[in-house]
Amino acid sequence: MNAPTLLSSCARAATAAEARYRIDYPNSRARSSRIVALDDEAAAIMRRIEDDVWGDTHFLTFRARHPAPGIAALSIDATLARPDGGETRLSAELAGADVVVMIASSGAGIEACFVRNIMTAGLIVSRDRADPDVERAVRALRPYAAVLVIAADEEFVPAMLHALRA
Amino acid sequence: MLRKDVNDLLTQTGTGTAMGDLFRQYWMPALLAEELPENDCPPVRVKLMSERLVAFRDSEGRYGLIDEFCAHRGVSLWFGRNEEGGLRCPYHGWKYDYTGQCIEVPSEPEESGFCSKIKLKNYPLIKVGDILWTHMGDPENRPPKPEWEFATVPPEQTFTSKRWQECNWLQAMEGGIDSSHVSWLHSGALVSDPLFKGARGNKYNQGDKRPFFEVVDADGGLFIGARRNAEDGKYYWRITPWVMPSFTMIPPRGDHPVHGHFWVPIDDENCWAWSFDYHPVRALTRDERKAMQDGYGVHVKYTPGTYRPLANKDNDYLIDRAAQKRGETYSGVEGIAMQDASLQESMGPIVDRTKENLVSTDNGIIMARHRLRKAAVALRDKGETPPGVDPAHHKVRSASVVLPPDQAFVDACKEDLTVRPGVKQSSV
Numbered sequence: 001m002n003a004p005t006l007l008s009s010c011a012r013a014a015t016a017a018e019a020r021y022r023i024d025y026p027n028s029r030a031r032s033s034r035i036v037a038l039d040d041e042a043a044a045i046m047r048r049i050e051d052d053v054w055g056d057t058h059f060l061t062f063r064a065r066h067p068a069p070g071i072a073a074l075s076i077d078a079t080l081a082r083p084d085g086g087e088t089r090l091s092a093e094l095a096g097a098d099v100v101v102m103i104a105s106s107g108a109g110i111e112a113c114f115v116r117n118i119m120t121a122g123l124i125v126s127r128d129r130a131d132p133d134v135e136r137a138v139r140a141l142r143p144y145a146a147v148l149v150i151a152a153d154e155e156f157v158p159a160m161l162h163a164l165r166a
Numbered sequence: 167m168l169r170k171d172v173n174d175l176l177t178q179t180g181t182g183t184a185m186g187d188l189f190r191q192y193w194m195p196a197l198l199a200e201e202l203p204e205n206d207c208p209p210v211r212v213k214l215m216s217e218r219l220v221a222f223r224d225s226e227g228r229y230g231l232i233d234e235f236c237a238h239r240g241v242s243l244w245f246g247r248n249e250e251g252g253l254r255c256p257y258h259g260w261k262y263d264y265t266g267q268c269i270e271v272p273s274e275p276e277e278s279g280f281c282s283k284i285k286l287k288n289y290p291l292i293k294v295g296d297i298l299w300t301h302m303g304d305p306e307n308r309p310p311k312p313e314w315e316f317a318t319v320p321p322e323q324t325f326t327s328k329r330w331q332e333c334n335w336l337q338a339m340e341g342g343i344d345s346s347h348v349s350w351l352h353s354g355a356l357v358s359d360p361l362f363k364g365a366r367g368n369k370y371n372q373g374d375k376r377p378f379f380e381v382v383d384a385d386g387g388l389f390i391g392a393r394r395n396a397e398d399g400k401y402y403w404r405i406t407p408w409v410m411p412s413f414t415m416i417p418p419r420g421d422h423p424v425h426g427h428f429w430v431p432i433d434d435e436n437c438w439a440w441s442f443d444y445h446p447v448r449a450l451t452r453d454e455r456k457a458m459q460d461g462y463g464v465h466v467k468y469t470p471g472t473y474r475p476l477a478n479k480d481n482d483y484l485i486d487r488a489a490q491k492r493g494e495t496y497s498g499v500e501g502i503a504m505q506d507a508s509l510q511e512s513m514g515p516i517v518d519r520t521k522e523n524l525v526s527t528d529n530g531i532i533m534a535r536h537r538l539r540k541a542a543v544a545l546r547d548k549g550e551t552p553p554g555v556d557p558a559h560h561k562v563r564s565a566s567v568v569l570p571p572d573q574a575f576v577d578a579c580k581e582d583l584t585v586r587p588g589v590k591q592s593s594v
Contacts, residue, residue, distance in 0.1 A: 010482045121526035149529050149533060150381070
């Protein structure tokens with residue numbers, strides 16, 4: 001039976017009055033997010049937003065890369081620093097992560113840490129799109145991030161993280 | 167997701183709202199020129215950004231856009247007689263010129279000068295291309311005329327239509343910068359629509375349904391690049407410009423005309439979807455123009471005598487479940503425009519963005535919202551002119567190109583994304 005319940009059911013269903021009857025419940029579980037600053041400038045941007053209200057979100061700074069033998073999802077493993085100065089491994093952080101956002105700036109020295117099986121975004125913050133370091137960052141991140149954003153202002157960082165329910 | 171207060175800020179465009187003030191910085195499409203086809207033709211009701219207006223063309227060809235209601239007893243001037251240099255209220259004969267100035271109050275002695283004290287609110291109405299544009303903001307901050315390429319090429323190279331969309335402008339506009347839905351919702355159209363089919367790029371769309379995205383800030387808004395795999399390790403890029411507040415262009419396909427949209431609030435629960443097609447260097451063919459008039463591509467078939475789509479929510483968009491099952495349409499709704507509009511209207515008049523679950527590939531939408539909010543707040547708090555007002559920001563193009571994997575589209579396509587008079591669009 002293909003007929004709708006009522007003729008013009010869309011007309012009724014799309015009204016503001018009917019919107020009141022949408023079921024009110026949390027339609028997603030909390031996401032576990034890992035925000036990884038890949039260079040010093042990105043780390044500084046990240047530090048400025050760490051004290052906002054976040055969910056299960058770990059703010060981490062890239063320190064050094066390591067081979068990742070036997071970890072299928074990773075091209076490399078890495079040492080990451082927590083805000084308190086303690087260290088952790090990328091491979092450990094990714095276990096249970098739903099979203100990874102990598103933040104870079106126009107600063108040099110990107111040695112990105114990548115994962116293929118998690119929702120991954122790369123965010124490059126730079127006012128100067130013509131800076132060759134930006135191009136280097138774009139090239140480094142492009143193969144791995146489902147989306148790359150090149151933003152001129154760092155206010156976009158918290159806007160993006162909140163939009164992704166970090 | 168968005169907090170409710172931010173969603174309210176972005177979706178409300180009436181007078182005195184932050185986003186309403188933002189929209190009032192720009193020249194916006196108000197009517198098709200065909201709606202006022204000759205001097206002293208019937209007036210037309212216009213509602214824009216929650217303001218009720220009436221447009222007319224006087225005996226000398228001057229366009230007026232004034233408050234819809236007579237200052238005397240509040241009668242709608244849509245019933246007015248457009249004659250001898252003004253619009254006359256049929257109730258008691260009060261007459262207004264194209265600026266809204268009352269020029270006759272028949273019951274009062276002419277020498278009393280009473281009529282000079284009566285003036286209706288008015289906005290300018292100028293013709294650029296097939297469109298009558300208005301600026302509803304401060305006359306002292308009136309920007310230069312719009313210079314969008316689709317509106318400034320010779321008339322034989324361009325075609326514009328508009329359709330009523332029964333939802334808030336923002337959820338409609340967000341469809342225009344959401345490139346990832348094309349491989350799903352519009353997959354049938356890539357094969358069958360005369361204004362889309364046959365392009366080499368279509369096979370990349372159909373062959374790779376998980377595009378990667380790059381979103382780049384631009385002076386007037388954004389460039390959103392969707393990247394799919396092509397041959398020999400190269401990438402097929404479809405690049406969508408968005409210019410604030412609500413101009414979007416669809417990346418071209420082959421030598422088909424280039425399409426795009428303006429999304430203009432009627433009120434907070436309705437908008438006009440303006441749709442254009444143009445070719446930068448040649449006249450539209452007779453077949454192309456007929457296809458546009460017949461509702462193909464980004465255009466629609468109309469309910470006769472109106473700008474309401476023939477397929478609309480009152481007839482369940484003429485959904486054809488059998489065609490959906492056969493794979494001719496992905497959603498069962500025919501036509502690209504109504505495939506989008508039907509889903510966007512189904513969200514409700516103003517979608518509750520506190521409930522949504524965006525993913526990383528929605529970053530074009532996230533960035534556009536961020537830019538809009540930031541510009542609206544900067545205008546409200548500091549009086550800053552927003553991006554997109556400067557006509558230099560209008561001179562953008564969409565593009566579809568195949569690039570080596572190490573090239574950033576924004577650098578490799580700098581010229582392709584800029585209007586170059588006499589140069590064809592970059593399209594695969």
